[in-house]
Amino acid sequence: MDLERGVxxxxxxxxxxxxxxxxGAVLIWxxxxxxxxxxxxxxxxxxxxxxSLATTIVMSTPLLFTGLxxxxxxxxxxxxxxxxxxxxxxxxxxxxxxxxxxWLPPVLRVGIALxxxxxxxxxxxxxxxxxxxxxxxxxxxxxxxxxxxATFLTTFLVKTxxxxxxxxxxxxxLPMGSRLPELIRGTRVSLGIVLGIxxxxxxxxxxxxxxxxxxxxxxxxxxxxxxYGGVNVSARTVQAMMISGAVAGLAxxxxxxxxxxxxxxxxxxxxxxxxxxxxxxxxxNLWAVIPAAILFGALQSGGQTMQLFAGIPMELMTMVQGLVxxxxxxxxxxxxxxxxxxxxxxxxxxx
Amino acid sequence: xxxxxxxLALLSVALVAVxxxxxxxxxxxxxxxRIAIVFATGGLGDKSFNDSAYEGMKRAEKELGIxxxxxxxxxxxxxxxLLMRFAxxxxxxxxxxxxxxxxxxxxxxxxxxxxxxxxxxDTAVDAPNVASYVYKEAERGFVVGAIAGLMTTxxxxxxxxxxxxxxxxxGGMDIPLIRANVAGYIAGAKYVNxxxxxxxxYVGHWADPAKCKEMANAMLDEGVDVxxxxxxxxxxxxxxxxxxxxxxxxxxxxxxxYLAPNNILTNGMKLVDNTVYMAxxxxxxxxxxxxxxxxxxxxxxxGYSKNLVPDDISAEVDKLAAKxxxxxxxxxxxxxxxxxxxxxxxx
Numbered sequence: 001m002d003l004e005r006g007v008x009x010x011x012x013x014x015x016x017x018x019x020x021x022x023x024g025a026v027l028i029w030x031x032x033x034x035x036x037x038x039x040x041x042x043x044x045x046x047x048x049x050x051x052s053l054a055t056t057i058v059m060s061t062p063l064l065f066t067g068l069x070x071x072x073x074x075x076x077x078x079x080x081x082x083x084x085x086x087x088x089x090x091x092x093x094x095x096x097x098x099x100x101x102x103w104l105p106p107v108l109r110v111g112i113a114l115x116x117x118x119x120x121x122x123x124x125x126x127x128x129x130x131x132x133x134x135x136x137x138x139x140x141x142x143x144x145x146x147x148x149x150a151t152f153l154t155t156f157l158v159k160t161x162x163x164x165x166x167x168x169x170x171x172x173x174l175p176m177g178s179r180l181p182e183l184i185r186g187t188r189v190s191l192g193i194v195l196g197i198x199x200x201x202x203x204x205x206x207x208x209x210x211x212x213x214x215x216x217x218x219x220x221x222x223x224x225x226x227x228y229g230g231v232n233v234s235a236r237t238v239q240a241m242m243i244s245g246a247v248a249g250l251a252x253x254x255x256x257x258x259x260x261x262x263x264x265x266x267x268x269x270x271x272x273x274x275x276x277x278x279x280x281x282x283x284x285n286l287w288a289v290i291p292a293a294i295l296f297g298a299l300q301s302g303g304q305t306m307q308l309f310a311g312i313p314m315e316l317m318t319m320v321q322g323l324v325x326x327x328x329x330x331x332x333x334x335x336x337x338x339x340x341x342x343x344x345x346x347x348x349x350x351x
Numbered sequence: 352x353x354x355x356x357x358x359l360a361l362l363s364v365a366l367v368a369v370x371x372x373x374x375x376x377x378x379x380x381x382x383x384x385r386i387a388i389v390f391a392t393g394g395l396g397d398k399s400f401n402d403s404a405y406e407g408m409k410r411a412e413k414e415l416g417i418x419x420x421x422x423x424x425x426x427x428x429x430x431x432x433l434l435m436r437f438a439x440x441x442x443x444x445x446x447x448x449x450x451x452x453x454x455x456x457x458x459x460x461x462x463x464x465x466x467x468x469x470x471x472x473d474t475a476v477d478a479p480n481v482a483s484y485v486y487k488e489a490e491r492g493f494v495v496g497a498i499a500g501l502m503t504t505x506x507x508x509x510x511x512x513x514x515x516x517x518x519x520x521x522g523g524m525d526i527p528l529i530r531a532n533v534a535g536y537i538a539g540a541k542y543v544n545x546x547x548x549x550x551x552x553y554v555g556h557w558a559d560p561a562k563c564k565e566m567a568n569a570m571l572d573e574g575v576d577v578x579x580x581x582x583x584x585x586x587x588x589x590x591x592x593x594x595x596x597x598x599x600x601x602x603x604x605x606x607x608x609y610l611a612p613n614n615i616l617t618n619g620m621k622l623v624d625n626t627v628y629m630a631x632x633x634x635x636x637x638x639x640x641x642x643x644x645x646x647x648x649x650x651x652x653x654g655y656s657k658n659l660v661p662d663d664i665s666a667e668v669d670k671l672a673a674k675x676x677x678x679x680x681x682x683x684x685x686x687x688x689x690x691x692x693x694x695x696x697x698x
């Protein structure tokens with residue numbers, strides 16, 4: 001039953017993507033561009049050849065982490081808009097730690113740097129979690145605000161303390177032993193994508209098989225009932241935000257250690273925000289984060305060649321991405337609304 | 352299960368359509384020379400560097416009969432990827448990088464494609480297949496500095512603060528390239544006017560007009576009446592400040608006169624359009640020259656625009672520019688060297 005539902009949801013998503021592309025085609029045509037050229041470039045840019053496939057994977061990797069981060073917070077009924085900021089603190093912390101531990105053997109160095117990045121993200125996730133649990137401050141507001149703090153703080157720290165001599169504000173390049181190993185030679189596909197899949201599996205296991213995961217879900221579905229049932233709602237809220245923050249922090253760590261090899265201020269083209277879209281498409285199923293992240297990675301990678309060789313502005317590509325979210329997420333939205341109505345009706349019936 | 356059949360059928364039809372479209376569009380050959388250009392992160396519409404480069408490409412398209420593809424990166428992290436995408440097609444006669452922050456990326460990509468010709472504007476990349484075009488920055492600073500130094504004495508002009516002779520310059524970032532501009536500016540102003548005081552500051556960002564405006568206002572408060580904005584997109588904020596307070600602003604890189612027709616005195620022109628055109632022409636004539644190509648006033652790559660400059664001042668500055676072009680005047684490139692240099696000139 002579960003599998004059947006999964007398959008039907010997947011089939012629906014694919015149809016929704018195609019529909020979104022069709023509407024996108026109308027937009028591209030109406031803006032005066034060649035639709036055929038645009039979409040052939042989109043396709044070859046995302047899947048045509050080793051480099052294109054590699055670029056798709058590279059661009060999916062941070063989205064896999066940020067998508068997982070947001071999707072995990074959803075499970076606890078929390079909306080983590082702060083993945084972008086958590087990504088930045090994770091990225092800078094990993095870069096600095098990886099640079100500072102040059103004397104350690106590479107495996108340890110990379111491992112500690114990854115943990116440090118996750119820790120920094122968790123710390124930044126702790127703040128809104130704690131504020132929500134103790135003061136009832138809404139996490140959407142606090143996480144949005146912390147994004148600014150994190151982005152500007154990391155930029156300031158790089159400029160003031162960790163700047164590479166030269167015209168560009170950035171840290172020095174990580175030495176070979178501080179980088180994540182390359183999986184496909186000559187591309188930037190790193191071990192990061194594997195770590196991402198492991199993270200999905202791990203959190204899925206936590207959700208399904210552990211007391212913590214069960215309680216987080218209960219809090220997500222109805223905090224009052226959870227409280228009544230003896231669950232420590234405050235503690236679970238803080239823990240869920242910290243795990244979510246840690247995963248988003250890893251997005252930054254992996255990007256710095258596997259792709260950029262240095263921290264550059266404002267390096268992220270909004271991975272944290274695209275992660276929200278990934279999570280919305282994935283819905284309640286953490287495994288679905290993987291195909292959703294790859295979908296957006298492919299749109300990003302193909303969008304690049306669309307811009308390069310078909311002359312399509314990136315803005316149009318972003319609109320097509322918006323359409324994809326709209327079409328794929330529509331049933332989730334519908335179900336939410338419909339489900340809500342059903343509940344109201346049931347409630348009314350009992351009276 | 353039957354519920355999903357229809358979408359699946361629809362899906363396969365759509366997929367086939369997409370694949371057919373993809374295959375059909377392959378194998379289109381172009382006969383004209385093809386150039387690719389990767390702009391700097393400020394993007395088109397900066398009314399400055401990128402726009403100027405774009406003008407040069409359009410002129411090359413018209414006059415040299417080339418075709419070109421362009422891309423506007425959103426972040427530094429994208430450069431390598433975009434250069435790689437262009438290089439991989441192996442169909443470009445030249446790939447041009449605009450702006451010094453592409454150096455890292457170009458270093459990597461040029462090594463990976465040793466047979467591909469590259470050009471980079473505004474910085475040097477040491478590779479056998481890269482032609483680097485860099486400017487003698489101090490020279491244009493010197494020219495606009497001289498204009499500013501002379502202009503600040505024209506107290507009859509309502510835009511000039513009558514009791515003080517102070518001019519200013521705001522740079523985008525505190526880096527050698529911008530410091531050379533500032534050094535040239537100070538040298539130019541003091542060369543023509545020993546009584547002038549020159550204030551300078553750096554925004555720290557290429558695209559922060561609000562902060563630049565704040566800094567400009569602070570300088571105008573101190574009595575600066577001619578202010579040069581060598582700060583990329585940030586400079587737009589400083590120009591606005593000068594317009595609001597009715598003082599003189601000097602633009603940078605391209606002619607920004609239309610932004611404030613009554614207040615833009617002149618522009619420190621970096622003729623990126625000429626540079627890009629030269630780079631394309633060199634490749635077409637088979638005169639591609641890897642290594643550093645130094646460009647200054649003499650090469651027609653630097654200069655100033657007339658705008659509101661009075662005729663007698665421009666006549667005097669033209670004489671100075673000719674001396675710089677001939678090498679008679681060697682403009683200092685470091686702020687610390689300005690004072691000793693002025694002394695050596697007997698000023």
